[in-house]
Amino acid sequence: xxxxxxxYATDTLPGGTVDTVVIGGGAAGLNGALMLARSRRSVxxxxxxxxxxxxxxxxxxxxxxxxxxxxxxxxxxxxxVRRYGxxxxxxxxxxxxxxxxxxxxxxxxxxAEGDPSAGNAPSAEATPPAEGDPRFTVTLADGRTLTARxxxxxxxxxxVLPDVPGLAEHWGHGVVHCPYCxxxxxxxxxxxxxxxxxxxxxxxxxxxxxxxxxxxxxxxxELDEDTRTRFAARDIRVVDTPVVEVVRAxxxxxxxVRLADGQVVARSVLAVATLMRARTEGLEGLGLPIxxxxxxxxxxxxxxxxxATDVPGVWVAGNATDPTxxxxxxxxxxxxxxxxxxxLLAIADTDAALAAAKSGATTV
Numbered sequence: 001x002x003x004x005x006x007x008y009a010t011d012t013l014p015g016g017t018v019d020t021v022v023i024g025g026g027a028a029g030l031n032g033a034l035m036l037a038r039s040r041r042s043v044x045x046x047x048x049x050x051x052x053x054x055x056x057x058x059x060x061x062x063x064x065x066x067x068x069x070x071x072x073x074x075x076x077x078x079x080x081v082r083r084y085g086x087x088x089x090x091x092x093x094x095x096x097x098x099x100x101x102x103x104x105x106x107x108x109x110x111x112a113e114g115d116p117s118a119g120n121a122p123s124a125e126a127t128p129p130a131e132g133d134p135r136f137t138v139t140l141a142d143g144r145t146l147t148a149r150x151x152x153x154x155x156x157x158x159x160v161l162p163d164v165p166g167l168a169e170h171w172g173h174g175v176v177h178c179p180y181c182x183x184x185x186x187x188x189x190x191x192x193x194x195x196x197x198x199x200x201x202x203x204x205x206x207x208x209x210x211x212x213x214x215x216x217x218x219x220x221x222e223l224d225e226d227t228r229t230r231f232a233a234r235d236i237r238v239v240d241t242p243v244v245e246v247v248r249a250x251x252x253x254x255x256x257v258r259l260a261d262g263q264v265v266a267r268s269v270l271a272v273a274t275l276m277r278a279r280t281e282g283l284e285g286l287g288l289p290i291x292x293x294x295x296x297x298x299x300x301x302x303x304x305x306x307x308a309t310d311v312p313g314v315w316v317a318g319n320a321t322d323p324t325x326x327x328x329x330x331x332x333x334x335x336x337x338x339x340x341x342x343x344l345l346a347i348a349d350t351d352a353a354l355a356a357a358k359s360g361a362t363t364v
Contacts, residue, residue: 007049007090008049008075008078008090009188010088010089010090010091011082011087011088011089012087013044013087013140013144013146014042014044014087014146015146016147016299017135017147017148017149018042018043018044018146018147018148018149018336019036019041019042019043019148019149019341019345020033020036020041020042020043020044020148020149020150020151020152020153021043021044021045021046021136021138021146021148021150021151021152022036022044022045022046022095022152022154023093023096023138023151023152023153023154023155023283024045024046024047024048024152024153024154024155024156024318024320024334025045025046025047025048025049025051025074025077025078025088026051026052026074026154026156026316026318026330027073027074027318027327027328027330027331027334028154028156028317028319028320028325028330028331028333028334028337029045029075029152029154029317029318030045030074030077030078030081030331030334031045031077031079031330031331031332031333031334031335031338032152032154032315032317032335032337032338032341033045033081033086033152033334033338034077034080034081034084034086034335034336034338035334035335035338035339035342036086036338036341036342037081037084037085037086037121039083039338039339039342040085041341041342041345042085042087043086043087044082044086044087044088044089044146044148045078045081045086045087045088045089046089046091046092046093046138046140046311047078047089047090047091048090048091048092048155049086049090051070051074051156051179052069052156052157052158052159052319053172053327054070054071054172054268055171055173056070056172057069057173058070059073059181059276059324059327060180060181060182060184060185061181061327061328062326062327062328065327069293070117073327074271077138077360087315089140090142091140091142091144092140092141092282093138093139093140093141093281093282093283094139094140094141094282095138095139095282095284095285096135096136096138096139096151096282096283096285096286096297097136097137097138097285097286098134098136098137098286098311099135099137099147100135100137101132101133101134101336102132102133102135103132110197114294116199125352128135133149133348133352134150134312134313135147135148135149136148136149136150136151136179136286136313136314137145138151149313149345149348150313150314150315150341150344150345151286151313151314151315152307152314152315152316152317152334152337152338152341153283153286153288153301153314153315153316153317153320154316154317154318154320154334155278155279155280155281155283155320155328156278156279156318156319156320157276157277157278157279157298157300157319157320157323158273158276158277158278158279159171159177159274159276160162160195160274160275160276160277160298161175161272161274161275162196162219162272164194164244164245164246165241165244165245165246166245166247166248167194167246167270167272170246170253170254171249172272173253174253174254174268174269175246175254175270175271175272176269176270176271177271177273177274178285178326179203179206179209179210179270179271180326181326183206183207183209183210183309184210186210186211186269187210187211188210188211188212188213189209189211189213189268189269190211190213190266190267190268190269191210191213191214191215191217191267191268191269191270191271192214192215192216192217192256192257192265192267192269192270192271193207193214193215193216193217193270193271193272194217194219194243194257194270194271194272195216195217195218195219195221195223196219196221196272196273196274196275197221197295197296198221198295199273199297200216200221200273200297201223201227203271203273204216204231204271205234207271208234208236212235214235214236214237215236215237215238215239215267215315216236216237216238216239216263217239217243217257218238218240219241219242219243220242221321223238223269237240239259239265240294241259241260241261241263242257242259242260243257243258243260243331244258244259244260245257245258246258246270247264249268252271253268254267254268254269255268257270273297274298275296275297275298276293276297276298276299276300276319277298277299278298278299278301278319278320278321278323279320280301286311287311288301288302288310288311288316289301289302289309289310290302290312293323297323298323300314300320300321300322300323301320301321301355302321303315303316303317303321304309305340306336306337306339306340307321307333307336307337307340308340313343314317315337315338315340317327317330317333317334317336318330318333318334320334
């Protein structure tokens with residue numbers, strides 16, 4: 001259920017090969033691009049304009065920027081990236097695939113870069129030097145293409161709500177998922193937790209910190225006696241009767257939930273632990289490894305130190321690999337990945353320069 005942000009001026013797609021293409025214009029992608037642009041790297045951000053937090057009124061838990069509307073935050077971020085020469089292009093990525101690496105002289109084969117699982121130094125990119133410097137072709141939905149030496153995937157994730165009639169229309173307002181993102185704003189409200197599985201139990205305990213009026217709707221999920229006893233100790237009421245719909249209030253918010261027996265239980269806020277799925281559309285050609293989250297709560301791109309992946313030349317950052325990261329953590333991950341990419345590009349540039357120098361000396 002992505003929400004598209006307001007349109008903004010888009011830059012011209014550059015020709016030739018750029019140092020890095022960042023796929024995703026949210027906090028992780030923009031901060032990664034900022035680090036690269038400030039290092040005088042040519043960087044292009046491809047932004048679909050559908051950030052995960054678009055429905056929210058403000059970003060919270062972000063020091064110095066608490067309460068800033070997401071659209072405003074991202075507009076500031078785009079301006080900052082452009083200030084250092086970065087390019088922001090509005091568009092959808094249709095495909096991203098490895099291309100033929102740039103040729104390196106055989107004399108460069110002595111400078112092997114290490115395994116991303118090693119976890120030390122900027123030698124963490126697994127790039128067999130004998131195959132040359134990696135290249136990637138990124139194709140947009142409108143057919144335009146560009147070539148990059150490195151990729152930073154920061155596509156975010158898609159929240160999938162349970163199929164309860166009337167629920168989705170309140171997403172980001174009366175329906176929330178994160179107690180740290182929205183908790184203060186719904187404090188002391190009558191809150192209902194719509195259970196989706198084991199993760200909902202802890203979810204309920206977190207929201208109990210925010211209100212004395214909390215009801216846990218099991219919705220057919222299992223709840224053992226020990227957990228029921230713990231809930232009772234915290235004055236959390238449990239309702240086992242199935243929920244059939246969310247009832248809309250006259251003013252447009254939530255009035256409550258209707259149960260299968262016809263009873264309407266008054267609630268003004270509903271908390272749901274969403275199914276979180278990394279946005280993978282158009283990236284299948286990269287062959288990035290994907291792994292399941294615990295308790296069947298979704299899927300993410302697997303990554304190692306600084307967002308490095310098993311695919312040489314490709315990094316991931318933000319909610320695409322860390323589904324629970326808030327805006328600040330996602331931005332920090334993007335910055336770390338950007339710095340890591342720049343460090344390895346510096347090594348690759350030096351290797352190429354050394355190889356060229358040796359090649360030139362040989363031919364003199």
